[in-house]
């Protein structure tokens with residue numbers, strides 16, 4: 079388990095991380111979501127030790143994280159950092175060297191990774207000759223080449239086509255399934271919704287919500303929708319919270335299923351009901367609500 083505990087960090091007068099705390103559990107994919115400038119990259123850089131916090135701690139299994147453990151984390155930084163003139167496979171072997179890995183084994187492992195990521199045919203091309211999406215795949219391979227004990231990935235899916243997203247996801251899932259904690263930031267909520275086991279939503283350097291997808295969805299206020307052939311303005315008098323109203327269509331929050339059913343019963347005495355039921359929330363709704 080990697081834990082960040084009460085992290086604070088300022089740049090000049092801007093206080094960008096404020097008592098930020100969350101866990102990255104082993105064997106889980108944790109999505110780190112927040113708007114531009116929320117503090118995701120700053121947090122990741124502090125976890126990796128490339129930036130210092132003003133206060134707070136990064137723990138590994140409850141103890142201060144060590145340089146030795148950090149060296150074995152697979153990191154994909156926001157500022158991508160491969161050597162443009164070096165071929166992808168040589169790059170991977172070079173990174174393996176830095177981790178003291180056997181060159182022949184690293185080359186084999188590198189080719190396997192490139193194969194899985196759909197980049198094997200370009201293995202010997204200089205990185206600068208790859209398309210942006212393929213450079214991104216090469217970066218993912220670079221984060222994985224030393225069999226990392228944990229993964230911290232800054233926007234790993236940006237710029238990837240849907241097929242590449244799927245293969246990358248499989249590869250990351252394998253790392254998590256092997257027991258490593260995996261944290262990735264993303265703006266793409268649909269992806270986060272599909273990919274991650276746990277979510278941490280931050281805004282202005284503070285955690286606004288965290289938990290599993292189901293836990294977050296359960297925190298959302300239950301909302302119902304009613305569509306009838308007659309005007310539904312009377313719903314306002316039923317003691318529920320009307321969120322949207324447009325003639326025969328109304329969306330409202332109720333404290334209980336019974337209260338919502340009472341609205342349905344009333345609607346049926348007034349005319350034909352075309353549709354009635356609870357509204358299924360998406361993470362997108364939660365995200366908007368959390369950041370509102």
Ligand SMILES: Nc1ncnc2c1ncn2[C@@H]1O[C@H](COP(=O)(O)OP(=O)(O)OP(=O)(O)O)[C@@H](O)[C@H]1O
Nearest residue numbers: 089092094112113114115116117118119120121156
């Ligand atoms: N080296 C720095 N010097 C000054 N300000 C910085 C520095 N690094 C980050 N900041 C500021 O800290 C805040 C948080 O930035 P950070 O990059 O962590 O956000 P983010 O959530 O990763 O955003 P994005 O999704 O846009 O990448 C921003 O206001 C940013 O301008």
